[in-house]
Each structure stands twice: as C-alpha cells, then as structure tokens.
Amino acid sequence: xxxxxxxxxPLSVPEGAIASLNCTYxxxxxxxxxxxxxxxxxxxxxxxxxxxxxDKEDGRFTAxxxxxxxxxxxxxxxxxxxxSATYLCAVRGASNYQLIWGAGTKLIIKP
Amino acid sequence: DVKVTQSSRYLVKRTxxxxxxxxxxxxxxxxxxxxxxxxxxxxRLIYFSYDVKMKEKGDxxxxxxxxxxxxxxxxLILESASTNQTSMYLCASSxxxxxxxxxxxxxxxxxx
Numbered sequence: 387x388x389x390x391x392x393x394x395x396p397l398s399v400p401e402g403a404i405a406s407l408n409c410t411y412x413x414x415x416x417x418x419x420x421x422x423x424x425x426x427x428x429x430x431x432x433x434x435x436x437x438x439x440x441d442k443e444d445g446r447f448t449a450x451x452x453x454x455x456x457x458x459x460x461x462x463x464x465x466x467x468x469x470s471a472t473y474l475c476a477v478r479g480a481s482n483y484q485l486i487w488g489a490g491t492k493l494i495i496k497p
Numbered sequence: 498d499v500k501v502t503q504s505s506r507y508l509v510k511r512t513x514x515x516x517x518x519x520x521x522x523x524x525x526x527x528x529x530x531x532x533x534x535x536x537x538x539x540x541r542l543i544y545f546s547y548d549v550k551m552k553e554k555g556d557x558x559x560x561x562x563x564x565x566x567x568x569x570x571x572x573l574i575l576e577s578a579s580t581n582q583t584s585m586y587l588c589a590s591s592x593x594x595x596x597x598x599x600x601x602x603x604x605x606x607x608x609x
Binding site for chain 1: 537539540542594596597599600601603
C-alpha cells in the first residue's frame with residue numbers, strides 16, 4: 387500500500403513567521419509532487435508542483451523535494467492569517483500513476 | 498482557467514433515494530475523478546474515468562456507480578442512499594493520469 391504521510395496538526399505559527407509543512411511518501415519511484423491548500427468548507431486548490439530535487443519558489447511559497455529521503459516540504463514565508471487552511475500533499479504513484487493523497491496538515495496563523 | 502463545475506453545493510436526500518451528482522469540466526481533460534472527503538480520513542477515491550464510457554474503481558466504490566457518456570461530464574450515482582454516505586463529494590479532472598488535479602466546488606450531501 388503506497389502511502390503519503392502528513393502531520394495532522396494543527397500547526398500554529400505567529401503572523402510574519404515561516405510556516406514549515408512536511409510530507410513523506412513510501413513509493414520510491416514517485417516523480418511528481420503537489421501541494422494543495424484547502425480552506426474550511428471549500429475544495430482543494432493547487433498552489434505548488436515540484437518534480438526535481440531541490441527548491442522551487444513561487445512568491446512566498448517554496449517547495450522542497452528530497453527524493454533520497456522521500457520527503458517533500460512546503461515553506462510559507464511571512465505567514466498571513468489568510469494562509470490559515472489545511473494543506474494537502476499529493477504524490478504521483480510510480481506504478482499506476484494515480485495521485486496518492488496525504489490526510490492534510492491544518493495550519494493556523496495567529497495574528 | 499480550468500473550470501470544474503458540480504451541479505449542487507448542498508443536497509439533502511432521504512435514505513433509499515437514488516442520488517445523482519453531476520460534474521462538468523471545460524478544459525477537454527481526459528481524466529475525471531470522484532472523491533469523498535470526511536474529517537480525519539482525507540480524500541478517498543471512489544471512481545475515476547480516463548476516457549468516455551471508461552471507468553475504474555477507486556478505493557471505496559461500494560454503494561456507488563458512475564457514468565461518463567461525454568468527455569466533459571462525469572456523474573456519480575448513489576443507487577440507494579444511506580446515512581453513511583453523508584459526506585463532502587469532490588469532483589476533479591486532469592490532463593492525464595498523475596497530473597495535477599483541478600477540483601470542483603464540492604457537494605455536501607446529507608442523507609437523513
């Protein structure tokens with residue numbers, strides 16, 4: 387059973403600080419990784435995708451991938467209260483190519 | 498922008514009713530998916546389709562069926578609704594298998 391693990395949280399971060407969200411996966415052959423943000427009562431929306439080892443930056447968001455250690459992380463700089471949401475990690479499986487989802491980490495940004 | 502539209506935002510149905518949830522995407526995506534999301538359980542795949550008239554079971558297909566008669570439309574059918582099917586239902590589409598998925602707004606179904 388291929389798995390994607392996330393700490394459920396809640397992760398509480400002061401406004402203006404860096405929020406760090408982590409995700410580990412079991413399928414060593416996975417090649418594509420995605421971060422989604424989901425506000426309460428809403429549907430998930432894609433915020434970042436990453437395919438190669440290293441960092442990928444987009445505005446205040448940075449995705450980090452380490453395939454050797456099988457983890458992917460999301461950093462949010464200068465955290466804002468509007469960043470308070472659940473963040474879902476999704477990984478493309480190497481065998482059946484389907485997306486495998488983590489259960490999500492709830493992030494709370496405190497003013 | 499990709500747009501995935503679900504027919505209802507909220508639905509209340511009675512036990513035993515046949516329920517249809519409709520989903521339409523406007524980006525000519527090959528793949529379409531139905532998930533349900535429950536607190537603490539994350540996203541669970543019910544069914545997906547990679548082509549017109551093609552369907553594959555996901556992780557929790559029991560009690561559900563699907564229909565894809567046109568590329569842009571994917572329907573989820575609850576043959577006889579039960580209270581344990583009360584959930585948030587999310588439709589998604591993607592260019593291909595394992596590509597990023599785009600979600601509809603969700604349907605919160607309550608079965609009483």
